[in-house]
Amino acid sequence: VGEVMAIGRKFEEAFQKALRMVDENVNGFDPYIRKVDDEELKEPTDKRMFVVAAAIKEGYSVDKLHDLTKIDRWFLQKMKNIINCTTLLESKDQHSLSYVDLLKAKQMGFSDKQIAASVKSTELAIRKQREETGVLPFVKQIDTVAAEWPATTNYLYITYNASSHDLEFNEEHMMVLGSGVYRIGSSVEFDWCAVGCLRELRNLNKKTIMVNYNPETVSTDYDMSDRLYFEEISFEVVMDIYNLENPTGIILSMGGQLPNNIAMDLHRQQARILGTSPESVDGAENRFKFSRMLDR
Numbered sequence: 404v405g406e407v408m409a410i411g412r413k414f415e416e417a418f419q420k421a422l423r424m425v426d427e428n429v430n431g432f433d434p435y436i437r438k439v440d441d442e443e444l445k446e447p448t449d450k451r452m453f454v455v456a457a458a459i460k461e462g463y464s465v466d467k468l469h470d471l472t473k474i475d476r477w478f479l480q481k482m483k484n485i486i487n488c489t490t491l492l493e494s495k496d497q498h499s500l501s502y503v504d505l506l507k508a509k510q511m512g513f514s515d516k517q518i519a520a521s522v523k524s525t526e527l528a529i530r531k532q533r534e535e536t537g538v539l540p541f542v543k544q545i546d547t548v549a550a551e552w553p554a555t556t557n558y559l560y561i562t563y564n565a566s567s568h569d570l571e572f573n574e575e576h577m578m579v580l581g582s583g584v585y586r587i588g589s590s591v592e593f594d595w596c597a598v599g600c601l602r603e604l605r606n607l608n609k610k611t612i613m614v615n616y617n618p619e620t621v622s623t624d625y626d627m628s629d630r631l632y633f634e635e636i637s638f639e640v641v642m643d644i645y646n647l648e649n650p651t652g653i654i655l656s657m658g659g660q661l662p663n664n665i666a667m668d669l670h671r672q673q674a675r676i677l678g679t680s681p682e683s684v685d686g687a688e689n690r691f692k693f694s695r696m697l698d699r
Contacts, residue, residue, distance in 0.1 A: 404585045404586065404587055404590070405425060405449075405584055405585065405586075406584065406585065406617060406618065406619055407421055407424040407425055407583075407584050407616050407617060407618075408421075408616060408617070408618040408633060409421035409424055409616065409633075409635075410545065410558075410560040410562075410633050411512060411560070411562055411564070412543070412562050412564035412565065413481075413510065413511070413512070413564055414478070414481045415481055415484055415485050415510075415511045415512050416510065416511060416512035416562065416563070416564060417512065418432065418481070418482075418485070418512065419431040419432050419485065419511070419512030419513065419514075419517075420512055420634075420635060422452070423514060423635055423637065424583065424584060424616050424635055425584055427583075427637070427661065427664070430514060430516055430517040430520060431485075431512065431513060431514060431517045432452065432453075432456050432482060432485045432486070432489075433453065433456060433517075434453075434456040434457045434459065434460035434486060434489065435457070436450075436453040436456070436457075437450060437453040437454045437456075437457050438454075438457060439454065439457045439458045439461050439463075440454060441471060444458065444468070444471040444472050445471055445472070447472075451472070452482075455468060455472065455474070455479075455482060456482065456485075456486060459479075459482060459483050459486040460486050460489075460490075465479045465480055465483060484511065485511055485512070488507065488508055488511045488513065489521060491504070492504070492508060492513075492518060492521035492522055493521045493522075495522055496522055496523060496524075497522045497523075497524040497528060497529070497532065500518075500522055500532065502536045502537075502538065505518070505529075505532070505533055505536060505538045506538050506563065509533070509538055509540075509563040510563045510564050514637065514639055515529040515530045515533065515639050516529075516639070526638070526639070530639065530642075538563070539643075540561040540562060540563055540643050541561065541562060541563070541565035541566070541567060541568050541569075542559055542560075542561055542568045542569060542570060542632075542644075542647060543559070543560055543561070543562055543565055543568075543569050544556065544557075544558065544559055544569040544570065545558040545559075545560070545633075556625055557625040557626070557628070557629075557630065557631045558625060558631060558633055559630060559631060559632045559633065559634075560632065560633050560634060561632070561634060561640065561643060561644065568647075570630075572647055572648055572649065574610055575609075575610065575650070575651055576609075576610045576611060576612045576629065576630065576648055576650045576651065577604050577609045577610070577611050577612065577650055577651050577652060577654065577677075578611075578612040578614065578644070578645065578648065578650040578652070578653045578654065579597055579600050579601060579604070579611060579612065579613050579614070579622075579628070579653075579654045579657055579658075580597075580614050580615070580636055580641065580653065580654070580655055580657070580658040580661070580662040581593070581594070581597050581613060581614060581615025581616075581617070581620065581622045581623070581636065581657070581658050582594060582597065582615070582617075582620075582657075582658040582659045582660075582661060582662075583615065583616055583617060583636045583658070583661045584616070584617055585617060585619070591620075593657065593658055593659040594617075594620040594621055594622050595621075596656075596657040596658075597613070597615070597620075597622040597657040597658065598621050598622050598627060599657075600654060600657045601613060601622065601627050601628050609651075610629040610630075611628040611629050611630070612628060612629065612630045612631075612632065612644070612648060612650060613627065613628035613630070613631045613632065614632045614634055614636060614640075614641060614644060615631075615632075615633070615636070615658075616633055616634060616635060616636070618633075630648075632644055636658065636661045636662060636665070637665065638665045638668040638669065641653070641665065641669065642669065642672060642674070645669075645674055650675075651675070651677075652675040652676065652677035653669065653674055653675065653676050653677065654677050654678055655669075655676060655678065655679075655681075655684070656678045656679055663684050663688055664688075666681040666684045666685060666688075667681050667682075667684075667685050669681070670682075
């Protein structure tokens with residue numbers, strides 16, 4: 404329960420991805436979630452990294468944090484790099500955000516939403532600026548054979564620390580979203596749905612794309628789909644993959660809560676969604692809308 408696998412080409416990038424994967428309400432290595440507390444820094448818990456973030460923001464040195472947490476200085480320095488980047492972004496507004504600033508933030512694993520919070524803008528405005536200035540991600544393949552011969556494995560991830568794609572996008576695919584992190588009360592049943600969906604699409608001779616980030620699932624086995632993206636299931640990342648792959652459609656209904664949460668955002672960007680319409684999903688998901696419908 405609560406296991407994720409994040410892949411990046413820098414520690415900062417993979418670390419921030421992982422934090423967002425574990426909890427979709429977290430924007431990344433956020434220094435404003437917890438207060439600084441030396442006692443909390445001494446005890447390893449699942450929330451300690453946010454106390455570390457707050458401590459770095461308050462000016463704790465790497466050595467002082469190392470004494471308190473016993474975390475290796477290498478990791479602490481990388482965490483400090485993220486906070487330094489946050490501070491830089493906070494000193495700007497969206498109009499003064501340059502191509503270099505955006506690229507550096509994206510290479511450090513910042514999400515559009517995270518950048519938007521720092522420069523007091525919106526996720527869509529940052530996305531638009533990013534697309535206009537050409538700050539776009541690249542798809543890379545994990546080299547499982549340590550460069551002994553060309554790797555053909557199906558583990559893909561997107562990164563901004565690259566200059567070219569490892570594969571071409573010239574075939575039609577269907578995109579299926581998985582359920583992400585396992586939670587108590589919702590887990591393996593959605594994996595079963597996703598696997599059933601992938602198998603059925605394969606029987607219909609359709610090529611498939613799977614987006615999921617839990618290494619413990621069957622849907623993230625390399626031979627279950629034609630293309631496996633080990634990536635966040637967020638509006639930003641799904642839309643990035645969608646724009647690159649241009650699939651026939653996206654199937655949201657196999658992943659449970661996480662894909663449902665982004666259904667309307669994808670729909671507003673004219674993404675082709677297969678199955679239940681996003682309006683119906685939203686009508687059932689949104690308690691206010693659902694109760695209004697019952698009142699009618």
